[in-house]
Amino acid sequence: MDKPSVPASVEAKKTERPTKRSTKRPARWVTRVDDLWHQVFGPLFKGFETFGQILVLTGQAFYWLFRRPFRWREYLVALDFIGVGSLSIIVLVGLFTGAAFSLQVTDTFRTFGMESYIGAMVTLALVRELAPVLTALMVTARAGSAMATELGSMRITEQIDALRTMAVSPVQYLVTPRIVASIIMMPLLTMVFSFAGMVGAYLVAVILLEVDHGLFISETEWMVDTYDIKIGLIKAAIFGWVLSSVGCHQGISAAGGAKGVGLATTRAVVYSSVAVLMLDYFVGDILLIIYESPS
Amino acid sequence: MTATDFTERDERYQIRVRNLHKSFGKHHVLRGIDLDIERHKINIIIGGSGQGKSVLCKHLMGLLKPDEGHIFVDGLDIVPLNEVEMNGVRRKFGMLFQQAALFDSMTVEENVSFPLREHTNLPRNKIQEMVAEKLAILGLHNAEKKMSSELSGGMAKRVGLARAIVLEPEILIYDEPTTGLDPIATKNVDNMIAETAQHLGVTSIVISHDMASTFRIADRIFMLQGGRIVANGTPEEILDTTNEDLRVFVETSGTVKFHGQPSMGGAV
Ligand SMILES: Nc1ncnc2c1ncn2[C@@H]1O[C@H](COP(=O)(O)OP(=O)(O)OP(=O)(O)O)[C@@H](O)[C@H]1O
Numbered sequence: 001m002d003k004p005s006v007p008a009s010v011e012a013k014k015t016e017r018p019t020k021r022s023t024k025r026p027a028r029w030v031t032r033v034d035d036l037w038h039q040v041f042g043p044l045f046k047g048f049e050t051f052g053q054i055l056v057l058t059g060q061a062f063y064w065l066f067r068r069p070f071r072w073r074e075y076l077v078a079l080d081f082i083g084v085g086s087l088s089i090i091v092l093v094g095l096f097t098g099a100a101f102s103l104q105v106t107d108t109f110r111t112f113g114m115e116s117y118i119g120a121m122v123t124l125a126l127v128r129e130l131a132p133v134l135t136a137l138m139v140t141a142r143a144g145s146a147m148a149t150e151l152g153s154m155r156i157t158e159q160i161d162a163l164r165t166m167a168v169s170p171v172q173y174l175v176t177p178r179i180v181a182s183i184i185m186m187p188l189l190t191m192v193f194s195f196a197g198m199v200g201a202y203l204v205a206v207i208l209l210e211v212d213h214g215l216f217i218s219e220t221e222w223m224v225d226t227y228d229i230k231i232g233l234i235k236a237a238i239f240g241w242v243l244s245s246v247g248c249h250q251g252i253s254a255a256g257g258a259k260g261v262g263l264a265t266t267r268a269v270v271y272s273s274v275a276v277l278m279l280d281y282f283v284g285d286i287l288l289i290i291y292e293s294p295s
Numbered sequence: 296m297t298a299t300d301f302t303e304r305d306e307r308y309q310i311r312v313r314n315l316h317k318s319f320g321k322h323h324v325l326r327g328i329d330l331d332i333e334r335h336k337i338n339i340i341i342g343g344s345g346q347g348k349s350v351l352c353k354h355l356m357g358l359l360k361p362d363e364g365h366i367f368v369d370g371l372d373i374v375p376l377n378e379v380e381m382n383g384v385r386r387k388f389g390m391l392f393q394q395a396a397l398f399d400s401m402t403v404e405e406n407v408s409f410p411l412r413e414h415t416n417l418p419r420n421k422i423q424e425m426v427a428e429k430l431a432i433l434g435l436h437n438a439e440k441k442m443s444s445e446l447s448g449g450m451a452k453r454v455g456l457a458r459a460i461v462l463e464p465e466i467l468i469y470d471e472p473t474t475g476l477d478p479i480a481t482k483n484v485d486n487m488i489a490e491t492a493q494h495l496g497v498t499s500i501v502i503s504h505d506m507a508s509t510f511r512i513a514d515r516i517f518m519l520q521g522g523r524i525v526a527n528g529t530p531e532e533i534l535d536t537t538n539e540d541l542r543v544f545v546e547t548s549g550t551v552k553f554h555g556q557p558s559m560g561g562a563v
C-alpha cells in the first residue's frame with residue numbers, strides 16, 4: 001500500500017548526483033547575482049517575516065485576553081515585575097537625565113537671555129521625547145530581556161510544550177499578561193521619569209546655577225500643555241507593546257539550547273531598542289498631525 | 296488507503312495513525328508511520344535512540360504537526376485542528392516528557408497541582424490531599440515544598456509523572472518513565488502504570504528502553520525503526536518473531552529469552 005522504503009545507501013547516492021554533472025552549472029554571474037539577491041534581500045524578508053509573526057502574536061495575545069480563565073495572579077506578577085521592579089532605576093535615570101540636560105542648556109540659554117525658558121524647554125523635551133524613549137530603553141534592558149530569557153528557557157526545556165499538553169494556551173498564560181502589563185506600566189513609568197527629570201532639572205538650574213525659581217516654574221506651567229503629556233503617554237504605551245511583544249516573540253521562538261536563549265535575549269534588546277528609536281520619530285510625526293499643536 | 300475509513304469511533308482502537316511523515320529540515324525522521332493504539336491497554340513503543348519515538352508522541356498530542364498523514368483520536372482527525380480546537384482533544388491526554396519538563400519556577404506541589412488548579416474548581420485542601428496522595432504512591436514523601444529546579448533527575452521524572460496522572464485522563468503517554476530511576480522506583484512506576492491501566496481503564500502509550508518491564512506489563516509492543524513501525528504484536532507474538540532487527544534489539548538486553556532458534560547467524 002505504501003511505497004517501499006528506500007535504503008539509506010540509495011538515498012545517499014541521489015544527493016551526490018548533481019555534483020557529478022558539473023558541466024551544467026549556471027554561469028558564474030548568475031550565481032553572483034543570486035548571492036547578492038540573498039545577501040541584500042534575505043535579511044529584509046526575514047525582517048518582514050519577524051514583524052508579521054510579532055503582529056500575529058499580538059493578535060493572539062488580545063484574542064486570549066478576553067477569554068476564560070482570567071489568571072489575575074499572572075497579571076499582578078507581571079505588573080509588579082515590569083512596573084514596581086523598574087521604579088527605582090527609572091527615578092534614578094530620570095533624575096540624572098533632567099539634571100544633565102539642564103546643566104548643558106542653562107549656559108546657552110543665558111547667552112541669549114532666555115534664562116526664563118529653561119524649565120519649559122527641559123520639561124517639554126522630557127515629557128515628549130526623553131521620558132518615553134529612555135524609559136522604554138530601560139524597561140527593554142530590564143524586563144524585555146528577562147521576558148526573552150525566561151520564555152526562551154521554558155521553550156527549550158519543553159515547559160511551553162508541557163503547558164500545551166495540559167490544554168493551557170502558552171500565549172494566554174505567558175504572553176498576554178506581559179504585553180498587557182507593559183502597555184499599562186510604560187505610561188506610568190514615563191510619568192515618573194518626567195517628574196524625576198523635572199526635579200533633577202530644577203535642582204541643577206535653580207539651586208546650583210541660580211536661575212529664578214518663579215520664572216522656572218511659571219514659564220514651565222505656561223508652555224507645557226496636557227497635549228504634550230498626552231503625546232508622551234501614547235508613545236509610552238506603544239513602546240510598551242513593542243518591547244513586550246518583541247521580547248515574548250523572541251523567547252517563544254527560541255531554539256538551539258543555551259546559545260539560542262542568549263541569542264533570543266540579545267535580539268530582543270537590539271530589535272526593541274531600534275524599533276523604539278525609529279518609531280519615536282514616526283509616532284511623533286503622526287501625533288503632531290493628529291493633534292495639530294495648539295499655538 | 297483513504298482517511299475516511301477511520302472517522303468513526305472504534306471500540307478497539309482509540310488512536311489510529313496513518314502514513315505519518317515528518318522532517319526537520321533535510322532530516323526525514325518519521326517515514327510513514329502506521330500505528331493502532333488499543334483502548335484500555337498498555338501499548339509500548341520500543342526502538343533505538345534517535346529513531347523518532349519522542350517525535351511520534353508529540354504528534355499524538357498535536358505538539359508537532361506532521362508534513363503528511365493522519366492521526367485519528369476517537370475517530371477525529373487531529374492533524375488539521377488549530378491550537379484552540381486541539382485544547383479540547385488534549386483534555387483526554389496526560390503526558391510525561393522524557394526530560395520531565397517541570398515548571399522550574401514552581402515548587403513540586405505547584406507543579407503537580409497545576410492541572411487541577413487549571414481545570415477543576417476543587418477546594419485547596421482537597422487539591423493538597425490529591426497531590427500528596429499521588430506523590431506518596433510514587434515514593435516521594437514530603438517533597439511538596441521543594442523547588443523543582445532542586446530535584447534529582449529521577450525525582451523530577453516522578454513529579455512529572457504525578458503531574459501527568461493527577462487529572463486521571465483517558466490516555467496517558469509516558470516517554471521513558473523509568474529511565475534514570477533506581478530499581479525500586481522503577482518497579483513502583485511499573486506497578487503504577489499497570490494499575491492505572493487496569494483500575495481506571497486508561498489507554499497507555501509507553502516509550503521504554505527497559506525490556507524486562509516491557510515484557511512484564513505490555514499488552515502490545517511496537518518497534519519503531521527507520522521512521523516506520525517495523526514490528527508489532529503481543530509480547531508472546533514478539534517472542535516468536537522472525538524480524539532480525541527486533542530479535543537483536545530485544546535479545547541484547549539479555550532479559551528475555553526468545554522462542555525457537557536463536558537469531559544470531561540464523562535464517563530470517
Ligand atoms: N525539534 C527538532 N528539531 C530538529 N530535529 C529534531 C527535533 N526533535 C527531534 N529531532 C530529531 O529527530 C530524531 C528523533 O528524535 P527523538 O527525540 O524522537 O528520538 P527518540 O527515538 O525519542 O530517541 P531516545 O530514545 O534517545 O529518546 C533525532 O535525530 C533528532 O535529532
Ligand SMILES: [Mg+2]
Pocket residue numbers: 348349350393470
Ligand atoms: Mg526520546
